[in-house]
Amino acid sequence: MCGIISVIDRSRNKMNGESIKNALSLMDERGSGEGAGYAVYGVYPEYADYYALHIFYDDLAEPKAAVEDLLEKWGKVEYDEEIPTYDQERLKKDHTPWRYFFKPDGSFFSGSTEEDSIIHIVNKINTEIDGALVFSSGKNIGIFKASGWPEDVANFYRIEDYEGYIWLAHNRYPTNTSGWWGGAHPFNLLDWSVIHNGEITSYGTNRRYIESFDYKCTMETDTEVVAYLADLLGRKHGLPEDLTVKALAPPFWDEIDKMSDDKKELYTALRMAYGPALMNGPFAIVIANAEGIIGFTDRIKLRPLVAAEAGDRLYISSEEAAIRRMENNLDRVWMPSAGEPVIGRFNK
């Protein structure tokens, strides 16, 4: 189960969270009230040069002091505040969400990139500081998630108050791990955010692979590895988005065998180098970064995915009905083939 929906406005016209909340709530049958979340890109224009660290605190005593010590050591916090929330009858506030607009100190990361230092800080907080969890760490993006139904989570954060040019939303039906705030989607690392419907049966392989590149899995769920894999293949190894998808959900050998020699060589190399990143099992995934969104399913399409366009907007969702809740007047609706990426990038 699980319901996913995402939208990009290719002209960077901003949309507020109202309509995606309604669309996600339409798919309540795909969830169990144990997790929902929203990601929005372009949400903090006034702090666009800062990493927006969203952190769940179990309490505001030790963990908060430990995190702030660490942030102070590694860079500068320009501004921080508790993320405003509004009590909801059906949602139990397990954590206090806080946001920091942070810039790492360049002198600390000679030899590695600024992004690597943020990954290091996120890993450190998530593995070493009890009671603190970084769940969003990109520039000019924010994740808002909790355990609860889509409409309750949206109202808890008053999601309609935020606006951006990419939105991702997820309604969770946890079947393998418990429903907890950190386990709700979207998952995020730096600019990468992921929503996912399904189960990744290759998780054990993917996790061991990604951990050998120093990523640490802390969210107790399979979706987390997708964000890390996207970061590794896309940012660190420099693969374009479509080839990243072809590494994660590659063509079958039968198809590769029928390709022209050049292509066969490329796709064989891709599978040989990135075999442990190949994702198996039933899934429909949307990954977003600062450049756009990309949606794809597993190689035999065991989970639904539908795409649609209306003007500059591209929608990717589990259900056409959800898309139509956002925009009924669609120019084109289609069902992407298994493993074939649907890519939405901003107009140049």
Add this chain to the structure above:
Amino acid sequence: MTIGSTPVKYRIKIDQDLCMLCERCIENCSYGVFRREGQKIVPDFRKCTACHRCIAMCPRDAITLEEKPNDYRSHPLWTREAREAIYNQANSGRIILSGMGNAKDYPVIFDRLVLDACQVTNPSIDPLREPMELRTYIGKKPRKIEINTVKEGDYELKTKIAPNLKLETPVMIGHMSYGAISLNAQLAMAKAVNKVGTFMGTGEGGLHKDLYPYQNNMIVQIASGRFGVDINYLERGAAIEIKIGQGAKPGIGGHLPGEKVAEDVSKTRMIPLHSDAISPAPHHDIYSIEDLAQLVRSLKEATEWKKPVFVKIAAVHNVAAIAAGIAKSSADAVVIDGFRGGTGAAPRVFRDHVGIPVEAAIAAVDDKLREQGIRNEVSIIASGGLRDSADVTKAIALGADAVYIGTAALIAMGCRVCGSCYRGLCPWGIATQRPELVSRINTDEAAQNVENLINGWTLELAELMGAAGINSIESLRGNRDRLRGYLLDEGIMEVLDVKMIGA
């Protein structure tokens, strides 16, 4: 005559009503158990090895064999084996030899690992209706690939991929040399791997010319004795394997007795007729990991960097660190042979007491290579006592890329694991060079048997993967989430890094 004779181990019965005196048992028993006395076939129990050839060939099912119960005074410590070993050594003053794999009653870790299956939310995949990919590449993989964008959506590969072996199933046949086993046995296996799309090892016995037609499916081996090694041999192999150690006898070399060095064996091994072929324990040109790296590179240089080079070691205590060193020596694959690995001949004390189980070795090596960030750049081949497709699946889930089978392939050709391979009298024509015994193997029939075995295991592996919701072998490899430990102690679970049942 202080010690006298020991009690017989096997008792053979011949049903005289069924026996028609055809004498096939006499013809078939290379150990000379049977003789005819008038209107009766009379067995000499003491010569029997329980090879079952007589039973398999009796047209009337008149022969039965049973392991005779221990008639020593029973004792939990001083078992029959312990006592007889002492009698044997008190008589001979020698090392006790044995054949096949470890015969001690250690718990089999494979049997205490259970696999996963999908239920409702994560559908299983039906291999009869959906693609199931077992293709495996063995060899060096790049850490990342680099491309040129020709135009949007059109790319050109910049990274040069090192030569790899392409397997259609992750099951290969390990190295059993010509000399230790017969040419017909090797030929049968070569035909089978050629048909199935996998590979087999030559062992350290060289490559007989009759195997040339199958050379594209052969991995040539170099052991310390360098038998049969010249540039022609290296160039014929699809890959080259340096054997440092063997699971059945870690730390020691090999010995093929002169009686097994018949004319063809002597030619293939490039050694004098009937001379003992002794490969020393150490390679005298490898006394350090740097030396090994040099040899790996020399072999690559000699074959123009066109062939992957593997290094085989026995699973021992510090196997992970050793394997990591090998991985950094430019080797393309590390072969780990567990302490249940078979052999034609090994001192019994080594076979039964030295080394570690391959399950733990795979897990430790895979962990170490990941820790060092090089796991994906080198392949792991696991061997040593794999008995069925479940063992193969578990070995891969623990972290192996592929497996070598040895004893299982011999069993597919008739071997009954009697453990007397070192005597050169194998009545099944496998571990022998006697022409009259070798000719008992019809290579086409035996090839079909081996092919059937690998195909059967491959089908089962695909089914097990499908049940776990996995349609590509890459996603099974190192996927320890698909395993749970059952009746394993905490220490072993920690080494294997698997959760316990119910978790």
